[in-house]
Amino acid sequence: MKMKKNFNGFDFLQNNLVPLMFIIICVICYPLSGFSPSYLLNEIVTRMGRNIFLILSLLIPIMAGMGLNFGMTLGAMAGQIALIFVTDWQIWGIPGVVLAMLLSIPLSALLGLMCGKLMNMAKGREMILGYMVNYFVTGLYQLVVLFLMGSIIPIIHASVRLPRGFGIRTTVNLSNMRQCLDNQWAILYKGVKIPILTFVIIGLLCLFIIWFRRTKLGQDMRAVGQDMDVARAAGINVDRTRIISIIISTVLAGFGQIIYLQNIGNFPTCTAHSQIGMFCIAALLVGGASVEKASIGNVFLGVILFHTMFIVAPKAGGAITGNAMIGEYFRVFVSYGVITLALIMYEIKKRRARSQGGQLLAQAQKEGGVQA
Amino acid sequence: MDKAERQNWFSQLINTYGLPRLIITGFLLFLFIMAPITGSDLPTQFTNVFNRFSWNAVLVLAMVPMIHSGCGLNFGIPLGVLAGLLGGTLAIEMGFTGPMSFVVAILMATPFAILFGGGYGALLNRIKGGEMMVATYVGFSAVSFMCIMWLMIPYKNPSIVMAYTGVGLRNVFALDKFYANVLSDFLKIDLNPIGINLVIPTGSLLFIALLAVGIWAFFHTKTGTAMTAVGSNPAFARASGINVDRVRMLSVILSTWLGAVGVLVYQQGFGFAQLYTAPYNLTMPAVAAILIGGASVNKASIGNVIIGTILFQGLVTMTPTVITALIHTDVSEVIRIIVSNGMVVYALTRKTEGAK
């Protein structure tokens, strides 16, 4: 009995290694950084508002056993194209955000469909495929944004176009919808701005995810995630279910990117999406998620820990080593390191499970043979 | 040849040669035909292609051993690159100049490559089947870790440390005094005096040929055939008494070492050393090149390397001049991104047998 308890404690430590590590890093770095509590809290709340929606979009593919959806960047690109149109049509404020979200849906769905189909052609390699697809689509996106917009796709305003007559300027200015969601009903409490509407939207998405898990489709996805062959035997259309999960994720990522960019207020046309996948995935993993299991709680914890680290690390690094660049490289190293660690742990576990499965099968056959 | 037969012949061509490769080859031929029409000088273009080929071929070659042993595309090539950078900077720090610095750089890089490759190989042996994704992030982590190290390692040589503070290495430094062009100037064929703008970096090409022949010969030794066996059918290899993990580890070390040599060759051609985040940028061109050359995720040959590097680098050097002259817009960057990444996506969606 006692041994079992010890085992559980060890298990807990192993499963929560990454969050614990991050808590320690944050606790050590915070006093060294010299930030005031209200500044830090304000920063964290702001970053929660703009990032959580994006990270939540990763949950559904994990449920369907497709791993971390590196292809979420496709949704982000769709969101950016929608934002360019809305800026050009001069639709401002919250209506502009809503319109951008609506416009992004068909684009995201199309890209998601493509990504899902490709992933079905590369089962077991979904993550690296999603990762490469987003670079591939980045090329297509740049083709559209830099060469087709303004020449084939009509762009009305010269303020959006490049002076050469086609292509979008290096920066798209969203000043007319800057923080329009965040400022709606916002509460200022002791120097901390709480964007109520944004949090309400995030809350609604959480409810949607919880509801979705209980629907027939959600159950199917979990079954597919557990074991594709068993699910297929049970009459579930595996390929279709997987594609749907990627489409939902991509559409949500598109919404997420729009929310993220309305907070920032402008974006670099060609590169705004490039790091989104990396840091959303890092944040989710920091929250204690793994490649095959992630919950809404992981998302919230992850955002808080990861962004605290990101805010305090450069200053703390500067204080320790006397060189601010070291702190900056350090935090990038830690984010990559966390993803690497999670991927390694996942692969080892998968391999162990496979060999255990093989042993069980062999044993069962042996016993069956004895009986016969 | 009747219609059905012709169709059959065509589909066979696609099957053996691959549709994307066919398109790229066709596109490159189109570029070569269009080049004189748009007024660009063909010999100059050839010179550029030769040069770029000589910079990149060894890095592409570094993909081969790992693909051969079934470890997939080597997205972890930054590890080898880092070993090469360490070797190069240490050789300079120790005061070597000229061709000697290149030899010392390779010698200094070797232990690091063995160390990094060994650790990396041991890791990959524990995660068979998921190598590529992990390799990508191992590469990222290693590069960002070395970013810290470039600042912390107490280098002293004034021609490579930061100008003001004297602490930490520079982002980019010129190699003129060290190993720039040491290979390409050896036996260089320069036709400029007789009025043709053609320069062939013979030394670099010979060096590449030497390495390629070495690898080719290695694959025909006992260990080499064992490596091929592990890659094509690991279960059979294990049954015939090959130590699979050891062979895989060896292939990773070999790949990493070739990556280290590859970056040094690249730098001697380019004339500058780039540190910090630059190693990231060498991965994709190498991966794309070998795939364009006809390799798949678990099959690659020296021929793939040579054809792929010529095709890819040809594309990279020719598109800016020719396409810009044709449509007066520089879409080359975008074409390069679409082609190289599209090629990788295509390769990943191909059905591959065994290799798990």
Next chain:
Amino acid sequence: MKKKTLLIRLAVLVLCVALGATMMVIGRGHTIYLDNKTLEDYQGQEYKAFERVNITVDGEDEVIKLKKRERDMATCIGQSFHMTLEITEKKGDEPRVEEIDLKLPYNMDGIIINLPAYLAGLPEEAWMTEFIPAPEPEEPDEEEPDIGDEFDMGGDLGLEGDAIA
């Protein structure tokens, strides 16, 4: 069953399109330039600028104060624009208050409204003109984008290829 799902899908599609169309109407933003300038020689008549006008625009906190020959701007989302004017016509006059509702044309981004002409009850073409921004200089200063969460390390993670200096 099949027919029902199809109907639901169609309804959702129609709803989305309708929502989008609504957003395009109610979200259209305009910049309004308010002029307190003398309108000279409109059909032989002259409409003098006011001594001073204080303008309160719906949804904006600050009161716009215009002296003679001045211009200021306000923004408006949607096509109906409401403002309250407090006009002092000549020096020493008691200010009078006027409420104004305007319908803005959908296609104009910038709209110039000449207040003296409007308040004299002239037809629309006399007081409303489109604001056309001056053609930009060759290469305008591009504003630097905000960095967002500062994840960029400067490297393009392999997108860049080998950069030739």
